[in-house]
Structures are given as structure tokens and as C-alpha cells.
Amino acid sequence: MTIAPKTPCHIIAGPLGVGKTSAILHYLREHASHQRVGVLVNDFGPVGLDSTTLAAEAPETQVLNVPGGCICCTMLSELPRSIRRLLSEQQLDRLIIEPSGMASPAQVIDVLRxxxxxxxxxxxxxxxxxxTVDFDEETFERVVYYHMFCEAADILVFNRCDQADASKIERAERWAGKLDPPKLRVVTASYGKLPLELFELTGGTTHTQEPRAHHHDHDHHSHDPTIHPGGFVLDIERRFDEEVLLVNLMRICYQGIDRNQVLRLKGVFHTKDGWQSIEIANREVTMRPSAHRRDTRMEWLTQPGAVDQARILEEIDRPLNRQEITGLLESR
Ligand SMILES: Nc1nc2c(ncn2[C@@H]2O[C@H](COP(=O)(O)OP(=O)(O)OP(=O)(O)O)[C@@H](O)[C@H]2O)c(=O)[nH]1
Ligand SMILES: [Mg+2]
Incomplete structure (x- = not known):
């Protein structure tokens, strides 16, 4: 009897918009070469923008979206089933999993282990x-949210270094170097450009620990109940105006909608000038050409209230007035 080799499985976790999908894309483009890589993403919203992007930008990769539904809650119980499905479709050399930024990485690791x-x-x-921009010794030591991510890490990556000053980067590295138990690696990066070496390392807590007793109740853990996802898919016929989109998204980013803050938003739009991917991440709006060209789709997370599709569409397609544009540019 031959025993099939185990498929190496990597988890790339981190807060909303930190650069997880960018890191996976970079790996696929730069390092995957002739491997058959499967990617499993659990997006926060109902549309699955990350799997859309990955499938369009890396067409040779098997991409599967774990149904979000109730974000992280459904994801945990669906995860093993989704992995089984992905592995049964094709022989894979490697599997990469991106849990939603809403999920607790330790719980995802527990389920996988x-x-x-x-x-x-x-x-x-x-x-x-x-x-890296968020780094501050006091904050990282005090805030439970950062503990949750730091403790789950075998390899800690300080991304977005292009936006952080040199002294902050150095302090972050020094702080992480003193963590106990020590991390396998602490690295700094920009745009998720992770060294190949990180995918070849072995060891770390995910490896050495025995399956744990089920002290987490996978079906009843909770994410922050004040955070609400939304999403839509629109017909290809509907064309948007790039300038209108960009200015309206800047307003939404800085001012929110109906007293709700937009924590994260990502969309692919059919515009009058082509296809654009537009995002709000870390209180910033960015736009770049999109490889996905099939339909317009968008998903978002708001807090403390939910914002529905009709309302957000009204806001992003609202006619511009010059006064507002000037005001927005000045308030940046
Ligand atoms: N300036 C800067 N932008 C970055 C960096 N890494 C990623 N981005 C941008 O930040 C946005 C979000 O990046 P993603 O890779 O989608 O982040 P993510 O962690 O997968 O986001 P979610 O899955 O929504 O939680 C994109 O517009 C990226 O191009 C970085 O190091 N520096
Ligand atoms: Mg992502």
C-alpha cells in the first residue's frame, strides 16, 4: 500500500487589510514555479473578493472560498470540509490558507491541528x-487584539514597512525579538513580499503541540457583534465613473456612512475606462487596474451599524459637487 505524502499547509493570518492576499499573490507569482498550489480564503463578506482576485491574477492556482455567512463563526466548522474538497479535486503540492481578519488565528490553527x-x-x-504603522510597545503589550495575533504566530511579519519610519521598524523588530517563547522568525516586509525561506521552515508551536483538548467551542465563539459585513454583485452592463467612485469612496472612508465607520471595503468595478479594483484599507483609498473583468462586485465591513446594498450604492454613485471635492482634499 502506498501512502500519499502529506500536503504542507500554511496559514497566513493577520488583521483586516494588513496584506495577507498580497503575500499569497507574491508567493504564487515569485515562488510557486511548477508547484500545484491550492489557496483557501475566507473573506469577511458574502461576495468573496479575495478569491475573485486570486483566481483572476493566478489562473493556474486552485482557489476556493470558504463560505463566509456569519464570517469567522461558519468558517471554523466549514474549514476541514473545504480543505477535503480542495484536496480531492486535484493533487496539490502545497496549500495556503488565508483566514478572515475577523477570525482568531489561534482558533483556526486549533481546528487545523x-x-x-x-x-x-x-x-x-x-x-x-x-x-508596522500600528506598532507601539505600550499598545502591543496592553491591547488583547494584538496579543491574539502575536501569540498565534510562529513567524511574525511586520508588513507595510514602506509606510513606517525607520526607528519604528527597528523598535518593532527589537520588541518582537524579545517575545517569549521566541518566534521562529521576525521579518519586515512591504506589500507582502515575504522571503521564500519562510515557506520552507519547520518547527514552531503548530508543529510540536499535540492536538489540544477542545477547550474552544468552535460553534459558539463570537466575533465583535458591532461589526457588520455587506456585499453585492452587479451586472456587467452597469458602468461607473472612476472619478465619481474615487471621490465618493474618499468621503466614505473619512466620514463614514450614516454615522457608521467603514472598516474595510474592496471592490472591482466596470468603469467607463475599463476595470478598476478600489479599496479602503487602513483608512486609505487605493485604486489599481483589475484582472477580474466579469462583473462589478464589492464587499464592506461597517461599525457599529450595518449599511445595506441600496444605501452604499447610492453613496458611491452620487453625483459630485466641486465644493465637496475641495473640502475632502483639504481634510485629508
Ligand atoms: N502601502 C502598502 N500597501 C499595502 C501593503 N501590503 C498590502 N497593501 C495594500 O493594502 C490593501 C489590502 O491588502 P490585502 O493584501 O488585500 O490585505 P488583506 O490582509 O488580504 O485584507 P483582508 O483580506 O480584507 O483582511 C491593498 O490595496 C494592498 O495593495 C504594504 O506593505 N504597503
Ligand atoms: Mg485578503
Whole structure:
């Protein structure tokens, strides 16, 4: 009897918009070469923008979206089933999992560790990305949210270094170097350009620990109940105006909608000048050409209230007035 080799499985976790999908795309473009890589993404919203982007930009990769539904809650129970599905469709050399920024990475790792034997996967050191711009010794030590990410990491990546000053980068590295137990690696990066070496490392807590007792109740853990996802897919016939979109998204980014803050937004739009990918991440609006060209789609997260599709569409397609544009540019 031949035993199929275990599929190495990497998890790339981190807060919303930190650069997880960028890191996966970089790996696929630069390092994947002739491997058959499967990617499993769990987007926060109902549309699955990350899997759309990955499938369009890396067409040779098997991409599967874990149904979000109730964001992280559904994801945990769906995860082993989704992995099984992905592995049964094709022989894979490597599997990369991007949990939603809303999910607790430790809980995702627990689920994977418990299922690794049955799924014939071998869990590799967990990569956790953080935004260097957010770094501050006091904050990282005090705020539970950062503990959650730092503790789950075998490899800690300080991303977005292009936006942080040199002294902050140095302080972040020094702080992370003193963590106990020590991390396998602490690296700095921009745009998710992770060194190949990180995907070849072994060891770390994901490797050495035995399956844990089920002290987490996978079906009843909760994400922040004040955070609400939304999303839509629109017909290809509907064309948007780039300038209108950009200015309206800037307003939404800085001022929110109906007293709700937009924590994250990502969309692909059919515009009068082509296809554009427009995002709000880390209180910033960015736009770049999109490889996905099939339909207009967008998803968002708001807090403390939900914003529905009709309302957000009204806001992003609203006619511009010059006064407002000037005001927005000045308030940046
Ligand atoms: N300036 C800067 N922008 C970055 C960096 N990494 C990623 N971005 C941009 O930030 C936005 C979000 O990046 P993603 O890779 O989608 O982040 P993510 O963590 O997958 O986001 P979610 O899946 O929504 O949580 C994109 O517009 C990226 O181009 C970085 O190091 N510096
Ligand atoms: Mg992503």
C-alpha cells in the first residue's frame, strides 16, 4: 500500500487589510514555479473578493472560498470540509490558507491541528502579519487584539514597512525579538513580499503541540457583534465613473456612512475606462487596474451599524459637487 505524502499547509493570518492576499499573490507569482498550489480564503463578506482576485491574477492556482455567512463563526466548522474538497479535486503540492481578519488565528490553527491527520496535511509554521504603522510597545503589550495575533504566530511579519519610519521598524523588530517563547522568525516586509525561506521552515508551536483538548467551542465563539459585513454583485452592463467612485469612496472612508465607520471595503468595478479594483484599507483609498473583468462586485465591513446594498450604492454613485471635492482634499 502506498501512502500519499502529506500536503504542507500554511496559514497566513493577520488583521483586516494588513496584506495577507498580497503575500499569497507574491508567493504564487515569485515562488510557486511548477508547484500545484491550492489557496483557501475566507473573506469577511458574502461576495468573496479575495478569491475573485486570486483566481483572476493566478489562473493556474486552485482557489476556493470558504463560505463566509456569519464570517469567522461558519468558517471554523466549514474549514476541514473545504480543505477535503480542495484536496480531492486535484493533487496539490502545497496549500495556503488565508483566514478572515475577523477570525482568531489561534482558533483556526486549533481546528487545523485537530484535523491534520484525517486530512493528510502537515501544518507549517503559522505566518502572522501585522501593520508596522500600528506598532507601539505600550499598545502591543496592553491591547488583547494584538496579543491574539502575536501569540498565534510562529513567524511574525511586520508588513507595510514602506509606510513606517525607520526607528519604528527597528523598535518593532527589537520588541518582537524579545517575545517569549521566541518566534521562529521576525521579518519586515512591504506589500507582502515575504522571503521564500519562510515557506520552507519547520518547527514552531503548530508543529510540536499535540492536538489540544477542545477547550474552544468552535460553534459558539463570537466575533465583535458591532461589526457588520455587506456585499453585492452587479451586472456587467452597469458602468461607473472612476472619478465619481474615487471621490465618493474618499468621503466614505473619512466620514463614514450614516454615522457608521467603514472598516474595510474592496471592490472591482466596470468603469467607463475599463476595470478598476478600489479599496479602503487602513483608512486609505487605493485604486489599481483589475484582472477580474466579469462583473462589478464589492464587499464592506461597517461599525457599529450595518449599511445595506441600496444605501452604499447610492453613496458611491452620487453625483459630485466641486465644493465637496475641495473640502475632502483639504481634510485629508
Ligand atoms: N502601502 C502598502 N500597501 C499595502 C501593503 N501590503 C498590502 N497593501 C495594500 O493594502 C490593501 C489590502 O491588502 P490585502 O493584501 O488585500 O490585505 P488583506 O490582509 O488580504 O485584507 P483582508 O483580506 O480584507 O483582511 C491593498 O490595496 C494592498 O495593495 C504594504 O506593505 N504597503
Ligand atoms: Mg485578503
Amino acid at each position: 485537530d484535523a491534520q491527520q484525517e486530512l493528510n496535511i502537515s501544518l507549517q509554521p503559522a505566518i502572522v502579519m501585522l501593520n
